[in-house]
Amino acid sequence: MAVTMQQIADLAGVSRGTVDRALNDRGRIRPEVAEKIKMIAKELGYQPNIAAKALSSGNQILRIGVILQYADTPTIQTVLEGAKDAKQEVERFGGRVMIDQINGGDVRQVLDIMRGYKEAGMKGIVLMPSNDEMLKNTIDRYVDDGIEIITINSDLEDTKRRCFVGQDNYAGGRVAGGLMGEIIPDGGKVMIISGSADNTATVKRTKGFMAELSYHYPSITIMEPRFAYDDNWVAGKLLEEQLEITPDLKGIYMPAQGESGVCKILKKYELEKKIKVIVHDYEGENKKNLKEGVINFVLRQDAYAQGYESVMEIFHSLCGNPGHKEEFCYEDIVIKTRCNL
């Protein structure tokens, strides 16, 4: 049997309550007693029993809030899915998880919800933030007040948040570049159809893509990135225009949405086999086009983990686990081909 608080109490000649106060730094205890108790606990290799902890404190400490941006993108949906699964698991331990979605980058809404969380006694918050000074300050204040905060999706590095869980977009772009280089061994022209110039995620992907290709595959010419604003029709149109200028196009990289528009044009001109296509986001249309061979690779950075892992990390941490996550938790970059759908 594992070592319990009672054993420590007996050895230290105090009561269980005192051990609790010592080990959890609750104050109201003589420092030397606390020291002694901590010593004994360490020597015995004491690990608090999570089940007991969860059960006793019940809904007191195991309250977690999740604030996501509201959007219908597959990524956010997947994050939400992960968060919901984690919610279920936490609630089976008697905890309580609230999930809220806000519109766009409305910081005021976020702050309102956070205040609500605090008043409701939430001890941990998972947050998909936008870059805002007021929000940063609030985060720091909450952390000082003993509330755990984890950022997901996009980070706020210079805050006291516990860690960040999300994608390494630069790395994602690099992988895409490496793959593109490999499947176009004889060199040629490659086009990038991005979303917009001010979406940091796609900009990073684009940078990574270009860096990898230009460094390791000099025989490939990368055209200036075009922007389709995540629109299928625009993306298709951009491709058509490009094909008129460079009918010998060899590859297309899409760090943003609009994939199925591009695939449609490729099919229209029967270029599926001739032009290599690498995209991100493993979902609906992309799966289909991957299967049919129109898309060659889909890169997937599992957004599910963003929702699931972040909540579970807070949960564990609230249970008294020291927390095993690094400051930056990047999702695995999984490459999907026709063969591992």
Place this chain on the structure above:
Amino acid sequence: MAVTMQQIADLAGVSRGTVDRALNDRGRIRPEVAEKIKMIAKELGYQPNIAAKALSSGNQILRIGVILQYADTPTIQTVLEGAKDAKQEVERFGGRVMIDQINGGDVRQVLDIMRGYKEAGMKGIVLMPSNDEMLKNTIDRYVDDGIEIITINSDLEDTKRRCFVGQDNYAGGRVAGGLMGEIIPDGGKVMIISGSADNTATVKRTKGFMAELSYHYPSITIMEPRFAYDDNWVAGKLLEEQLEITPDLKGIYMPAQGESGVCKILKKYELEKKIKVIVHDYEGENKKNLKEGVINFVLRQDAYAQGYESVMEIFHSLCGNPGHKEEFCYEDIVIKTRCNL
């Protein structure tokens, strides 16, 4: 607050004990009472509180045994790592996990350990089995006696084991084939350096590889597989021989060990850039060679999950969770390139 047994008891006009007997099919209860209680529970959407369950039964129900083959391969080591991490987590819930390693395929040893587990009151067993009739019978008997069993690494399909957690080697081979096809767009000769003809895992990989290539990439010629018996020197030698016959070799697929021997020869003849190499097992030498560009892709099917997930699945199941795993749980096939090391 979630619904508790007490609430059900109150509604049914019985005691908590009776509810427990009904919901867990412990017998000693009038069938119609049991029926009624189950009804109420379902209506209320009752979910037993895991923490409470773990706490109350304590070391009684949460005993799990893990039997691994003893071997110094990276795969087994990784499985072991996963199992150890799961052990830690389970024990933090007051459970008890034993991990044993046996030599090769010594079935007698396995049976001995299993008997020991049973006598020690283990309620779940994770088993890396060898194909043996006696073992199969034992598994079925244990399952009948209410002990959960999960097979990992290699399966014993026609038994009552709960599920299998491991690799889908055929799929792994197919992915390799697809990649090889993509990076050799102009066709050419491809060689397979396998382990031995009676290792089912590598045989399946080889089959998947050949199936994918011959179906989708007819311009590629696949040479008859050669066997290196997982030896670096032999593998290198086989390559050298092949190079004399077919100096225009375009690609090498290695479903088994011996990779670094092959890489050495490639470097010796300065063929790193000319011949594409795809291997499995993401570890030491392979990582290095991938980084240097000698190996183009490493396919990884995370063995860590075998150890971790299997134990956690049993744990959850013993906690009363219905269990969310399918009969076959295949690990993700992750493709590693120079860019996502």
Place this chain on the structure above:
DNA sequence: GTGAAAGCGCTAACAG
């Protein structure tokens, strides 16, 4: 067949 009661390891509220 069923109910009552003790206890798992911990926290929290209240005495002292």
Place this chain on the structure above:
DNA sequence: CTGTTAGCGCTTTCAC
């Protein structure tokens, strides 16, 4: 500052 006590939700005896 410290000890005592009453639970958290469930299983497991032991009576009836």
